[in-house]
Structures are given as C-alpha cells and as structure tokens.
Amino acid sequence: MDNGLHxxxxxxxxxxxxxxxxxxxxxxxxxxxxxxxYAVIQELRRRSGGEFDLxxxxxxxxxxxxxxxxLIESSxxxxxxxxxxxxxxxxxxxxxxxxxxxxxxxxxxxxxAIFAGGLxxxxxxPANG
Amino acid sequence: MAEHSGAGAGxxxxxxxxxxxxxxxxxxxxxxxxxxxxxxxxxxxxAAADLTDDQAPDDMRAEAEAVRRFGAPDEVAAGWLAxxxxxxxxxxxxxxxxxxxxxxxxxxxxGAGPLLIGGLVNPAVTIALFVATQTxxxxxxxxxxxxxxxxxxxxxxxxxxHVRRGCVVSAGALAAALVLRVxxxxxxxxxDHGLWLAGVATCAGIAGAGLVSTxxxxxxxxxxxxxxxxxxxxxxxxxxxxxxxVAARLAAGRTPRSRRVALLVCLVATRVRDWxxxxxxxxxxxxxxxQLGAMRDGLTPSLAAHGSLRAGVLVAAVELASVPLAAAxxxxxxxxxxxxxxxxxxxxxxG
Numbered sequence: 001m002d003n004g005l006h007x008x009x010x011x012x013x014x015x016x017x018x019x020x021x022x023x024x025x026x027x028x029x030x031x032x033x034x035x036x037x038y039a040v041i042q043e044l045r046r047r048s049g050g051e052f053d054l055x056x057x058x059x060x061x062x063x064x065x066x067x068x069x070x071l072i073e074s075s076x077x078x079x080x081x082x083x084x085x086x087x088x089x090x091x092x093x094x095x096x097x098x099x100x101x102x103x104x105x106x107x108x109x110x111x112x113a114i115f116a117g118g119l120x121x122x123x124x125x126p127a128n129g
Numbered sequence: 130m131a132e133h134s135g136a137g138a139g140x141x142x143x144x145x146x147x148x149x150x151x152x153x154x155x156x157x158x159x160x161x162x163x164x165x166x167x168x169x170x171x172x173x174x175x176a177a178a179d180l181t182d183d184q185a186p187d188d189m190r191a192e193a194e195a196v197r198r199f200g201a202p203d204e205v206a207a208g209w210l211a212x213x214x215x216x217x218x219x220x221x222x223x224x225x226x227x228x229x230x231x232x233x234x235x236x237x238x239x240g241a242g243p244l245l246i247g248g249l250v251n252p253a254v255t256i257a258l259f260v261a262t263q264t265x266x267x268x269x270x271x272x273x274x275x276x277x278x279x280x281x282x283x284x285x286x287x288x289x290x291h292v293r294r295g296c297v298v299s300a301g302a303l304a305a306a307l308v309l310r311v312x313x314x315x316x317x318x319x320x321d322h323g324l325w326l327a328g329v330a331t332c333a334g335i336a337g338a339g340l341v342s343t344x345x346x347x348x349x350x351x352x353x354x355x356x357x358x359x360x361x362x363x364x365x366x367x368x369x370x371x372x373x374x375v376a377a378r379l380a381a382g383r384t385p386r387s388r389r390v391a392l393l394v395c396l397v398a399t400r401v402r403d404w405x406x407x408x409x410x411x412x413x414x415x416x417x418x419x420q421l422g423a424m425r426d427g428l429t430p431s432l433a434a435h436g437s438l439r440a441g442v443l444v445a446a447v448e449l450a451s452v453p454l455a456a457a458x459x460x461x462x463x464x465x466x467x468x469x470x471x472x473x474x475x476x477x478x479x480g
Contacts, residue, residue: 037168038175056176057200060168061208068216076167082174083167 022062023071024100025052027093030072034088037063063087071096142192143173146202153206157213165209173199 029035029043041059044052066072071093074085089097147170154162176195181188199205 036171038172055200055204056172056198057169057205058208060165060172061212064209064212068212079171082171084171085164085168 021100021104022054022058023066024097024104026059026062026066027071027089027097027100030087030089031094031097034086036084036086040087066093141189142196143170143177146173146196146199149202150205153203154209157209161213169199169205 025044026040029040029047032043035043037060038056040063041054041056044054044059063072063074067074067087069092070090072087073090074087077084077086147166150169151162151166154165157165173192173195176198177188177191180191180194
C-alpha cells in the first residue's frame with residue numbers, strides 16, 4: 001500500500017490491522033466473484049462477523065489503486081438507471097492474493113505459536129522451569 | 130453523464146452530500162470525477178435502500194444514515210485525490226522523459242549545426258539570446274533530475290499538479306526548440322521555413338495557453354465586479370481581495386480609471402502562477418534561441434576581430450551565471466520546493 005493512501009487511512013483512525021491488510025482483504029472478497037463497491041463492503045462485514053466495519057468511503061480509493069496496479073479490473077453496468085462499477089480479479093490479482101494468503105498463514109502460524117507458548121507459561125509457570 | 134437515478138432526486142441528504150463531495154473533488158479531471166461521483170451515488174442509494182428496510186423506516190433518515198456511514202466529504206475526497214496524485218505524477222514523468230528522449234534523438238540526428246535564421250549582428254543581443262538558450266537547457270536538465278527524484282514520492286495532489294505543470298511547460302518548450310532546430314537545419318540546406326514558423330507558432334501557443342489559463346483562473350477565483358466594487362469603496366471583505374485593497378489604497382486620490390488599472394494589475398500579479406510565467410518566458414527564450422543559433426557563427430568572427438579572449442571570458446561568465454539564473458527563476462515552477470518541504474516524504478494528511 002503506498003504511503004499516500006496509508007497516511008490517509010491513518011488519518012481516519014483506521015486500525016493498523018485493517019489498514020495494513022486492506023488490499024488483501026479486498027482481493028479475497030473479489031476472489032468469490034465480481035462485485036461492486038457496496039457489495040465488497042457488505043461482504044467484508046459479513047465474512048468478518050461484523051468485526052471489520054470499515055468507513056465505507058475508504059474502500060473506493062483502495063479499489064481504484066488496485067485497479068491502477070492491474071490486480072483488479074472493472075466494468076460499468078447500468079442498474080435501476082444508475083451506473084454501477086463492477087470489479088473482478090485479474091490473473092495478477094489471483095497471484096497477489098495467493099501471495100497474501102501465504103504470507104498471512106506464515107504470520108498467523110508464527111504469532112499463534114508465540115501466543116500459545118506464553119499462555120502455557122502463564123498457566124503452569126515458566127516453560128523451562 | 131447522469132450521476133443519479135430519479136429516486137431521491139431533489140435536495141435530500143444524499144444530493145446535498147454529493148454536491149459537497151463534488152466540490153471537494155475539483156482537483157480531479159472531469160471524466161474521472163464523473164466516474165467517482167457515479168460510484169458514490171450508486172453506493173449511497175444502495176445503502177439507503179438497505180437501511181430503509183432495516184434501521185431507518187423513512188427515506189430521509191435512511192439517506193442520512195447512509196451518508197453518515199460513508200464518511201465526511203472532505204475525507205472521502207482526500208482519499209481519491211491521494212490516489213490521483215500518484216497517477217498524475219507518474220504520467221507527468223513519463224511524458225517528460227519521452228519528450229526529452231525524442232528531443233535528444235532528434236538533436237543528434239540533425240547534427241549540432243546552428244540555426245541560420247534572422248539577421249541580428251549585435252553581439253550584446255547575441256549574448257542575451259545565448260543566455261536564454263543556456264537557461265532553457267539548464268532548466269531542462271535540472272527539471273529532469275527533479276522529476277525522477279520525486280516520481281516515487283507520495284506527493285499531495287497540489288504538489289503533483291505543480292510538478293505536472295512544470296513538466297508540461299518544459300516538454301512544450303523543448304518540443305518547440307526541436308521544431309525550430311529542425312527547421313533551421315532544413316533552411317540551411319535549402320528547405321523552406323515551414324518548420325521554423327511551426328516552432329514559432331508552438332511557442333506562441335504555449336504562451337497563449339498560459340494566458341488563457343490565467344484568465345480562467347481569475348474568473349473562477351475572484352468575482353471581478355465585486356472585487357472592483359469593494360476595492361473602489363476601500364472596504365475589502367473577501368480574504369482574497371484584502372491584499373489587493375492595499376494596492377488600491379496606494380492609488381487613492383488618483384482618477385477612478387487609474388485605480389481600476391492598479392486593481393487589475395494587482396489582481397493579475399497575485400493570481401498568476403509561477404508556471405504560467407515560465408510558459409511565457411520559456412517560449413520567448415526558445416524563440417530567441419532560434420535567432421541565437423544563426424548568430425553563433427556570426428559572433429565568432431566578430432569576437433576575433435574585437436579581442437576574442439576578453440569577449441570569450443565574458444561569454445563564459447554569462448553562461449555560468451545562466452545556470453543559477455535558471456534555478457532561481459524556473460525551478461519554483463517545476464516543484465523544486467518539494468525537496469525542501471515534507472512534500473517529497475509521505476505526508477500524514479494528503480491534500
């Protein structure tokens with residue numbers, strides 16, 4: 001994520017957890033099929049069980065930036081007399097998503113191991129006696 | 130381009146919100162702004178429709194809630210401008226680089242021969258014209274370094290626009306110089322003056338575009354009628370005209386016509402942008418450089434006849450002075466301040 005958008009999201013008070021992974025989250029949602037911006041936000045909220053309740057206006061600049069980077073592509077349709085932009089993953093986007101998933105898996109495994117070791121120590125004394 | 134459906138048309142919360150966002154997005158190109166507004170409109174009406182079913186039984190409350198959840202207009206616009214700033218800068222750098230490469234290739238292809246145009250023989254004028262050429266070339270070189278230095282930075286939208294304008298001006302001036310050069314070479318070899326005239330026309334076009342843009346900005350920025358009325362009454366109210374009021378007071382006691390003239394001069398002086406000055410001066414300098422090319426050969430025999438060493442030292446000193454002259458007069462219009470402000474580093478608050 002470039003520093004300009006990063007600073008902007010930071011200025012909105014978006015948590016570092018979401019801010020740092022917004023690109024990957026959006027790619028993961030779009031992996032399920034083409035969606036428009038509002039549906040992306042709804043899907044993020046639904047999949048996270050309401051945990052990721054993003055400021056809705058923040059997603060669109062991120063979508064534009066992903067489109068500029070070639071990770072997603074868009075097309076326009078007309079629905080109920082309104083123009084609607086539909087986003088879908090490109091081949092590069094799928095590859096980027098796979099990379100994000102692998103990186104997150106490594107991070108989650110490593111963090112989980114550290115937290116699990118600390119929990120054991122808290123429950124039964126130091127792990128090494 | 131239709132930006133909203135018939136549903137909710139009028140002055141409901143969504144319409145008012147869209148008007149506010151549109152005003153904050155004036156930095157975006159027209160087509161992109163229309164697409165952004167279309168997306169935001171679609172989102173808000175979708176959100177309002179969902180809220181009408183769930184949490185806000187009436188349309189107005191649903192629209193108000195949808196607007197609240199979307200975010201403050203200035204913050205939403207700032208996000209878009211932040212994305213656009215990067216695009217702007219990258220396109221400007223590529224345009225500039227391609228133009229520079231084309232000019233360099235064409236210069237090498239046509240050789241380094243002088244432009245045989247004009248009939249000036251005055252050495253002082255020749256030196257002045259040569260300084261103009263050196264200034265333009267030195268500025269082009271420094272600008273090239275600058276834009277490559279900032280291309281990976283995260284500028285604000287205003288900074289990106291600033292650099293883009295500088296790149297456009299420099300690219301246009303170089304293109305005009307190229308046309309002049311090619312025209313001169315063809316002229317030297319018995320060709321017609323068509324390309325030379327095209328180069329002059331290009332330079333005039335650049336200056337004219339700068340003038341038109343200045344006038345348009347003046348019309349948008351200040352109501353001229355209101356400004357004249359308030360300043361002639363010596364009661365400036367708008368912040369923009371406050372400084373102009375000082376200048377108008379300096380003309381107090383003179384005729385109303387002279388006060389109006391003073392007002393208009395101050396209005397232009399405070400609103401014209403650096404890059405517009407660059408457009409005019411670089412264009413004039415480029416035209417003058419065309420004359421210079423013809424005079425270099427004429428100058429050398431004159432120098433030989435009138436003490437070449439002293440004249441040569443003078444010319445060399447003038448050439449050396451032209452480089453800081455270029456930096457002092459033209460770099461501000463090309464975004465030099467980015468190197469000394471935090472504009473080249475990630476900012477906390479874009480826009």
